[in-house]
Amino acid sequence: xxxxxxxxxxxxxxxxxxxxxxxxxxxxxxxxxxxxxxxxxxxxxxxxxxxxxxxxxxxxxxxxxxxxxxxxxxxxxxxxxxxxxxxxxxxxxxxxxxxxxxxxxxxxxxxxxxxxxxxxxxxxxxxxxxxxxxxxxxxxxxxxxxxxxxxxxxxxxxxxxxxxxxxxxxxxxxxxxxxxxxxxxxxxxxxxxxxxxxxxxxxxxxxxxxxxxxxxxxxxxxxxxxxxxxxxxxxxxxxxxxxxxxxxxxxxxxxxxxxxxxxxxxxxxxxxxxxxxxxxxxxxxxxxxxxxxxxxxxxxxxxxxxxxxxxxxxxxxxxxxxxxxxxxxxxxxxxxxxxxxxxxxxxxxxxxxxxxxxxxxxxxxxx
Amino acid sequence: xxxxxxxxxxxxxxxxxxxxxxxxxxxxxxxxxxxxxxxxxxxxxxxxxxxxxxxxxxxxxxxxxxxxxxxxxxxxxxxxxxxxxxxxxxxxxxxxxxxxxxxxxxxxxxxxxxxxxxxxxxxxxxxxxxxxxxxxxxxxxxxxxxxxxxxxxxxxxxxxxxxxxxxxxxxxxxxxxxxxxxxxxxxxxxxxxxxxxxxxxxxxxxxxxxxxxxxxxxxxxxxxxxxxxxxxxxxxxxxxxxxxxxxxxxxxxxxxxxxxxxxxxxxxxxxxxxxxxxxxxxxxxxxxxxxxxxxxxxxxxxxxxxxxxxxxxxxxxxxxxxxxxxxxxxxxxxxxxxxxxxxxxxxxxxxxxxxxxxxxxxxxxxxxxxxxxxxxxxxxxxxxxxxxxxxxxxxxxxxxxxxxxxxxxxxxxxxxxxxxxxxxxxxxxxxxxxxxxxxxxxxxxxxxxxxxxxxxxxxxxxxxxxxxxxxxxxxxxxxxxxxxxxxxxxxxxxxxxxxxxxxxxxxxxxxxxxxxxxxxxxxxxxxxxxxxxxxxxxxxxxxxxxxxxxxxxxxxxxxxxxxxxxxxxxxxxxxxxxxxxxxxxxxxxxxxxxxxxxxxxxxxxxxxxxxxxx
Numbered sequence: 001x002x003x004x005x006x007x008x009x010x011x012x013x014x015x016x017x018x019x020x021x022x023x024x025x026x027x028x029x030x031x032x033x034x035x036x037x038x039x040x041x042x043x044x045x046x047x048x049x050x051x052x053x054x055x056x057x058x059x060x061x062x063x064x065x066x067x068x069x070x071x072x073x074x075x076x077x078x079x080x081x082x083x084x085x086x087x088x089x090x091x092x093x094x095x096x097x098x099x100x101x102x103x104x105x106x107x108x109x110x111x112x113x114x115x116x117x118x119x120x121x122x123x124x125x126x127x128x129x130x131x132x133x134x135x136x137x138x139x140x141x142x143x144x145x146x147x148x149x150x151x152x153x154x155x156x157x158x159x160x161x162x163x164x165x166x167x168x169x170x171x172x173x174x175x176x177x178x179x180x181x182x183x184x185x186x187x188x189x190x191x192x193x194x195x196x197x198x199x200x201x202x203x204x205x206x207x208x209x210x211x212x213x214x215x216x217x218x219x220x221x222x223x224x225x226x227x228x229x230x231x232x233x234x235x236x237x238x239x240x241x242x243x244x245x246x247x248x249x250x251x252x253x254x255x256x257x258x259x260x261x262x263x264x265x266x267x268x269x270x271x272x273x274x275x276x277x278x279x280x281x282x283x284x285x286x287x288x289x290x291x292x293x294x295x296x297x298x299x300x301x302x303x304x305x306x307x308x309x310x311x312x313x314x315x316x317x318x319x320x321x322x323x324x325x326x327x328x329x330x331x332x333x334x335x336x337x338x339x340x341x342x343x344x345x346x347x348x349x350x351x352x353x354x355x356x357x358x359x360x361x362x363x364x365x366x367x
Numbered sequence: 368x369x370x371x372x373x374x375x376x377x378x379x380x381x382x383x384x385x386x387x388x389x390x391x392x393x394x395x396x397x398x399x400x401x402x403x404x405x406x407x408x409x410x411x412x413x414x415x416x417x418x419x420x421x422x423x424x425x426x427x428x429x430x431x432x433x434x435x436x437x438x439x440x441x442x443x444x445x446x447x448x449x450x451x452x453x454x455x456x457x458x459x460x461x462x463x464x465x466x467x468x469x470x471x472x473x474x475x476x477x478x479x480x481x482x483x484x485x486x487x488x489x490x491x492x493x494x495x496x497x498x499x500x501x502x503x504x505x506x507x508x509x510x511x512x513x514x515x516x517x518x519x520x521x522x523x524x525x526x527x528x529x530x531x532x533x534x535x536x537x538x539x540x541x542x543x544x545x546x547x548x549x550x551x552x553x554x555x556x557x558x559x560x561x562x563x564x565x566x567x568x569x570x571x572x573x574x575x576x577x578x579x580x581x582x583x584x585x586x587x588x589x590x591x592x593x594x595x596x597x598x599x600x601x602x603x604x605x606x607x608x609x610x611x612x613x614x615x616x617x618x619x620x621x622x623x624x625x626x627x628x629x630x631x632x633x634x635x636x637x638x639x640x641x642x643x644x645x646x647x648x649x650x651x652x653x654x655x656x657x658x659x660x661x662x663x664x665x666x667x668x669x670x671x672x673x674x675x676x677x678x679x680x681x682x683x684x685x686x687x688x689x690x691x692x693x694x695x696x697x698x699x700x701x702x703x704x705x706x707x708x709x710x711x712x713x714x715x716x717x718x719x720x721x722x723x724x725x726x727x728x729x730x731x732x733x734x735x736x737x738x739x740x741x742x743x744x745x746x747x748x749x750x751x752x753x754x755x756x757x758x759x760x761x762x763x764x765x766x767x768x769x770x771x772x773x774x775x776x777x778x779x780x781x782x783x784x785x786x787x788x789x790x791x792x793x794x795x796x797x798x799x800x801x802x803x804x805x806x807x808x809x810x811x812x813x814x815x816x817x818x819x820x821x822x823x824x825x826x827x828x829x830x831x832x833x834x835x836x837x838x839x840x841x842x843x844x845x846x847x848x849x850x851x852x853x854x855x856x857x858x859x860x861x862x863x864x865x866x867x868x869x870x871x872x873x874x875x876x877x878x879x880x881x882x883x884x885x886x887x888x889x890x891x892x893x894x895x896x897x898x899x900x901x902x903x904x905x906x907x908x909x910x911x912x913x914x915x916x917x918x919x920x921x922x923x924x925x926x927x928x929x930x931x932x933x934x935x936x937x938x939x940x941x942x943x944x945x946x947x948x949x950x951x952x953x954x955x956x957x958x959x960x961x962x963x964x965x966x967x968x969x970x971x972x973x974x975x976x977x978x979x980x981x
Binding site: 209354360 | 908930933934935936937938939940942944947951953
């Protein structure tokens with residue numbers, strides 16, 4: 001299982017909460033960027049991938065033609081014979097039939113729509129470039145282009161958000177046919193517009209927790225499984241690419257700010273389009289290789305995010321050896337005693353009531 | 368230390384010096400009046416050090432430089448060729464510049480014949496100027512009044528001169544003007560030191576008598592006292608005796624202080640230097656003690672010696688309980704360096720095993736704890752400082768208690784007495800009102816008001832030491848816009864209507880948080896403290912009730928509501944390393960907190976009482 005992530009660092013505008021790497025003032029560089037991307041891919045020529053994820057930024061901003069060119073370029077360099085899943089993130093304002101049909105034709109079978117909300121006021125206050133109608137149109141376009149795996153991103157804790165407005169967003173999306181929802185709690189990150197100028201009606205942490213619990217209930221009622229801290233899916237529709245992350249799997253990330261995990265080493269590219277364009281091969285910025293105990297701690301932290309699947313310590317012992325997991329196992333048992341984890345044989349699970357306070361578990365799991 | 372002694376090559380010719388060419392002096396001043404800068408300039412002008420970018424040679428501890436104060440007294444021997452063409456030896460004995468170390472200052476002054484009294488031209492005479500000048504008068508020193516910082520545009524030379532005259536009775540015609548910063552007037556000051564300060568008296572042929580005015584610890588050579596030889600001579604091979612303990616040691620090496628240690632053949636009456644005698648235990652050497660020859664144990668001790676007496680106590684506990692042994696070892700080592708601290712084992716129901724530590728004052732406490740954390744790398748929690756209460760029980764027993772949690776039940780107490788200080792506050796007339804209001808609020812009793820000139824007043828108050836060590840000084844500075852200065856001395860005990868307030872966290876009493884307070888206003892303060900604690904202790908995953916109680920009566924309660932959200936929402940792809948680091952940071956934060964039952968309590972919580980506004 002090995003994933004390929006391709007970062008498309010362009011957006012029509014910067015959303016007020018967003019701290020992902022993207023630029024909105026250099027859209028004319030898109031063609032040049034594709035060239036750079038493929039030249040970075042050259043460094044990894046011949047690798048095989050089971051999942052592909054086009055993320056951003058806004059991949060749909062590329063338009064049908066560039067998207068096609070890019071995927072053809074990737075196909076020339078990499079093996080996709082065992083591909084199990086290919087996802088493209090789209091933003092409603094740029095998810096036209098043209099683009100979606102091309103994506104489908106190129107073998108992409110899953111789309112993730114950056115809806116965030118269906119409430120006009122919430123969208124406006126968050127600096128989103130689309131409105132509710134455009135989300136619905138994008139849904140229709142996706143369905144008519146043949147997509148059956150549709151995910152929507154929504155944000156919990158937008159300015160002015162209420163249980164009512166959030167509930168509406170969820171039920172309408174479900175009715176429109178999504179089978180996967182990523183529900184992220186908003187956090188005000190350094191460097192964002194919300195950080196510089198926090199809206200007065202931003203729900204606080206307690207209110208966010210209330211909102212989250214409410215939608216978790218709605219989703220459960222509609223047959224969605226809460227399979228990861230921020231992710232819900234109808235059984236069988238979980239995102240394989242992301243599951244690979246949470247299982248400590250390996251992946252290659254292309255593009256500025258993209259991260260990779262290859263042969264046990266985590267590294268990421270500098271978050272700079274200019275640097276990347278100047279020399280896509282020399283953009284690697286941070287490298288980290290954890291050994292034994294610490295690596296096991298990291299994987300445990302990731303795997304515990306998988307609420308249903310949990311952390312299988314027998315598997316971990318096989319992977320890291322007894323000495324590396326000994327202390328981890330002791331800490332897990334302590335957390336069971338503190339009623340933050342539950343244990344089923346050698347499998348540990350985050351207790352459902354601890355999902356929103358899972359950091360206090362994870363700080364004890366990592367070394 | 369031996370390796371550092373780049374100057375200890377052979378035996379320099381200083382020893383042939385006639386005693387009448389020696390001048391032993393200190394520089395005394397209020398804090399920030401430029402003492403260390405002047406010392407630097409003197410070293411530079413006399414050529415002992417080249418002009419260097421490294422400021423303040425005498426303050427070698429990092430902490431001293433950071434805080435701009437001198438903690439440990441140090442001294443240096445300066446060769447000086449005066450205008451009369453003769454070679455002199457000037458021994459500059461540095462003194463600590465804080466009221467906590469008054470006793471140490473007085474001992475340092477005992478080693479001198481004269482003192483340079485430094486006053487900041489922009490600030491004038493302040494409380495510690497007076498306190499230090501009085502110490503110098505008491506020691507019978509010749510005082511050279513010096514106004515510093517004359518380079519500043521707002522220097523008030525006439526005002527300062529007048530203050531020195533009216534407040535301290537110093538002759539205006541004797542006052543020198545210097546700028547320690549640019550060196551102006553320092554040459555004249557050196558001449559005045561030679562001309563005005565008398566040479567030491569005492570005979571080198573009499574039996575040995577030395578004053579210990581400081582000491583330092585060296586891993587290889589043990590505790591090395593700093594000495595002033597008052598009479599006789601001391602040389603390697605001599606057997607010496609400490610008067611306070613009557614213990615004897617053999618001298619291995621003597622020398623004086625240049626920029627490092629400079630070994631010499633002997634030290635004679637009038638000289639200042641050090642003696643290595645393989646004294647292993649810092650507890651053996653007490654500042655103010657007298658060294659005599661073991662052959663002449665009948666020589667009398669220098670009067671005024673006392674063991675340093677801690678005024679302020681607090682509990683210190685390892686954050687991780689199993690670090691208790693490590694902390695003990697660190698304290699043993701620390702004590703070798705700073706013999707004025709005391710410590711003993713203590714056991715807290717809430718915090719586990721730790722130590723009760725005593726300090727000369729609040730500044731001394733802050734510095735010592737900071738050094739334990741930084742230099743000795745101890746992760747510790749310090750509890751609220753306490754003074755020593757005298758508890759008179761109904762059965763007539765008198766208990767001296769430095770820890771509120773050790774107080775007997777109220778029913779067994781006849782009355783409680785608390786230590787009182789007499790403080791002298793110098794304040795511009797405009798701020799007399801607010802300063803008096805503050806002192807009254809802190810249960811002060813006005814002893815007198817003096818008006819040394821038409822712009823300033825001296826308020827003399829008797830204040831409970833307990834109030835002094837909380838936030839009195841900060842508040843005084845704030846109500847006087849920084850203009851007030853103060854100094855204090857101990858002034859016995861006074862009965863007071865005090866009660867013990869217990870703090871309960873998560874329904875369990877935390878002995879380390881209990882405190883003694885005046886009964887009047889105890890409830891208000893309790894509420895304020897509980898409120899402060901509710902803001903200091905982080906939210907947990909469960910509700911934490913906080914209560915304050917006097918005996919069984921609850922006087923305040925607040926709850927910390929459970930934390931409902933503490934989650935990394937987006938965690939995939941490249942975020943993993945970054946997110947793990949965020950968790951690591953969170954983990955680091957937890958490590959700085961002490962587990963009390965199931966509650967993580969940060970250091971600040973234990974000092975909350977000091978931070979509450981009345």
